[in-house]
Amino acid sequence: MKDIARQAMSIKVESMDLLNSQIKMEAHASATYLAMASWCEQNGFFTSAKFFFKQAEEEREHMMKIFNFLIDAGGSPYSPEVTNINHDYSSIVDVFEHTLDHEIAVTKSIHNIVMKARELGDLTTERFLDWFVMEQVEEENTIRDILDMIAVTGTEGVGLQVIDDHVGNWIN
């Protein structure tokens, strides 16, 4: 029997399913960062707001990268439904701590897809995700550095203002 299905698609359907879940996760991250930008704007952290607007754009770019990969591979990318976006944070420290948790969750998810792709013998998907693996190292490092800066600066007195100003160092 001719491999008509294989001729139409270069990756395994299981990889496609996981990448569609990742599309959803990146869209959720983008929306979450937008909510964080909104919180920062409303609470006077204007530089941090700019940082999160940029993060939101980056997450959307990641989503589109996966979306376009699925198209190129002959798969079916699905436009994600984004719900349950948290808009409540107790402080700017809380915002950045949530950001690190979010980035770690994304890293774990990417690693899981890499391991599954390896298990499936889907080299195309595995190699495609190389960029994401390294990107997550950078993303996590940025947020860790900001949390370190917050710890060193402290939140007393003008600390919060200094923190917000310094976040600008991580806006490329």
Added chain:
Amino acid sequence: MLHIEVFVFNLNKDYFCSSMKVVYQSTYYTLYQSESQRCFYVDFVQKTVQMSFCQLLALRHKVLSIPIEDHFDSDLNKHGFELLQLCNKEHLFILNTLEVLDLKSLVEQGFVLLGVSAKSEALSV
């Protein structure tokens, strides 16, 4: 005129049968591959639907997304039926619980046999 139509029908039927290969047959449904037309057919008993690979992927997504657990909770799915729209709303099917389960089996096994799925147990979509 009628004679010609019957002849053409038989010709098409013979052509259909000779160029079709059964990929997988479940209790109610059959998935065929047509090498000459480079497409797939799903025999839904009531009718046979021609599908491109993309449409087959869409069928898989829709069928595997059906929350079958809801069929066992009268609050979530009172009558135990699912509406399935296929091929850009060209076809509409009403399926009962057993038919949904059978169709899930067809797409899972079918994709394994088509060589684009590694295992019979599908991942969540």
